[in-house]
Amino acid sequence: MVQQAHHTHLPMLFFMAWRNLWRNPIRSLLTISALAGGLVMIILYAGFLEGMNRQMQRHATENSTGHLQLQRQAFIDDRDLYATLPWPYLNALEHRFPTLHFAPRLYAAGLASSDASATGVMIQAVDPQREARVTRILDHIRQGTLNLAPATPTSAGLTRFNVIVGHQLARNMNLTIGSELILVTQAADGSIGNALFRVAAILKPLEPNFDRSGVLMSIEAFQSLMYLDNGFHELAIRLDNPDQLAQIQTTLRSHLLQIGTIQPLDALGGKPVIRNWRELNPAVADMLELSRSMMLFVGLIVVSLASMGMLNTMLMAVHERTHEFGILLAIGMQRRILLLMVLLESFFLALVSALLGSLLGSLLTGYLEDRGIDLSNYMPDGYDWAGMVFEPVMEVYLLPHHILQACLLMLVITLLTALIPAWRMVRLKPAEVMR
Numbered sequence: 001m002v003q004q005a006h007h008t009h010l011p012m013l014f015f016m017a018w019r020n021l022w023r024n025p026i027r028s029l030l031t032i033s034a035l036a037g038g039l040v041m042i043i044l045y046a047g048f049l050e051g052m053n054r055q056m057q058r059h060a061t062e063n064s065t066g067h068l069q070l071q072r073q074a075f076i077d078d079r080d081l082y083a084t085l086p087w088p089y090l091n092a093l094e095h096r097f098p099t100l101h102f103a104p105r106l107y108a109a110g111l112a113s114s115d116a117s118a119t120g121v122m123i124q125a126v127d128p129q130r131e132a133r134v135t136r137i138l139d140h141i142r143q144g145t146l147n148l149a150p151a152t153p154t155s156a157g158l159t160r161f162n163v164i165v166g167h168q169l170a171r172n173m174n175l176t177i178g179s180e181l182i183l184v185t186q187a188a189d190g191s192i193g194n195a196l197f198r199v200a201a202i203l204k205p206l207e208p209n210f211d212r213s214g215v216l217m218s219i220e221a222f223q224s225l226m227y228l229d230n231g232f233h234e235l236a237i238r239l240d241n242p243d244q245l246a247q248i249q250t251t252l253r254s255h256l257l258q259i260g261t262i263q264p265l266d267a268l269g270g271k272p273v274i275r276n277w278r279e280l281n282p283a284v285a286d287m288l289e290l291s292r293s294m295m296l297f298v299g300l301i302v303v304s305l306a307s308m309g310m311l312n313t314m315l316m317a318v319h320e321r322t323h324e325f326g327i328l329l330a331i332g333m334q335r336r337i338l339l340l341m342v343l344l345e346s347f348f349l350a351l352v353s354a355l356l357g358s359l360l361g362s363l364l365t366g367y368l369e370d371r372g373i374d375l376s377n378y379m380p381d382g383y384d385w386a387g388m389v390f391e392p393v394m395e396v397y398l399l400p401h402h403i404l405q406a407c408l409l410m411l412v413i414t415l416l417t418a419l420i421p422a423w424r425m426v427r428l429k430p431a432e433v434m435r
Helices: 002-021 025-063 073-078 087-096 128-134 167-173 208-213 219-226 242-262 282-320 322-330 335-371 400-426
Strands: 068-072 101-113 118-126 141-144 160-165 180-186 192-203 214-218 234-238 272-276 383-385 388-390
Touching: 002 335, 025 282, 025 335, 025 400, 068 073, 068 242, 073 272, 087 101, 087 234, 087 242, 101 128, 101 219, 118 128, 118 167, 118 180, 118 208, 118 219, 128 234, 160 167, 160 180, 160 219, 167 192, 167 208, 180 219, 192 214, 192 219, 208 214, 214 219, 242 272, 282 400, 335 400
Parallel strands: 118 214, 160 192
Antiparallel strands: 068 234, 068 272, 101 118, 101 180, 101 234, 141 192, 160 214, 180 192, 383 388
């Protein structure tokens, strides 16, 4: 019978709580506006963080790094020129993993000189066909055309290859499309390697270091300059399904051990090491983890501040109805029923705010998701963050669970806040209130 009475009272309590909410409509609407505005801010912030995370991950993998990289330990430690992996390793991996995409690379340091100046440079050699299947570094051409074709002889009969240079390097050395560039370096056989090159293109800013000193050439040009044709320094790997990153990394490690038994490597170069993009870019990986914690932290601050308005509303409502609550207690209404009614009023405030805030936040975030936040007028070359250069259009991406989490966060905090006026009402003494 008691449970039946409680069930009978519930619809009446819902009705009374909803009507009490609109006794002062202006105050309730202001409170709803504050809570909904806070929820909109949280949803926008979540969309901005998710877009930034996806943009950072895409830049960390697609622009230059790839999802995985294979190198020898001596090259990782000291950039040892002789710490190469034999070309049969590449053939064996391509045969064993036909669904993966591989791009071999070679590196060296050298001195570049032109008519205007001379400076130290970092030389990177790629296979254009394979590189295009792994990263988009060759797509970011600012001036000129992508042309790392075989050598073209000069009028004096000298061999000349095409190269691509970083934007800041081209500016510092006053290089333009068609400029001649002389590279001098210590070749692998101990001789002085030098050759004449032609600037075929200038890259957009991608990485600060490469932008300042990067020279990109074909593997054929590198082998001609460095006399190093027995292997490669680095193998960038792209996965069609990044969710299988850990599994593929483990499988590759075990397969490399099998290859090593067939074709052993020299001890000086160290063992082959395969690392994923998080290990290659720990600053970016840490930033992604931090951003997830920041979302909860910022959400708590915003909702807590907005809940102060709801606390004020409920305290005023309880104060104005003190006499009414005293009468209800005097005629025998249980205190827990009144407590539930006050909490229901707060719940309805939060619920209406959640519906309104999630609708407005979703519409605004959806609008920005289609267009992004265009900063090209202020930063035409993008912006440098965590050692990478990002495009000037900041992405916004919202996931459904972000809206659900933001709404639940607001409901929980507002109900906890409502316990203060509800507890004050429960402690009322009917005799003192009705005096």
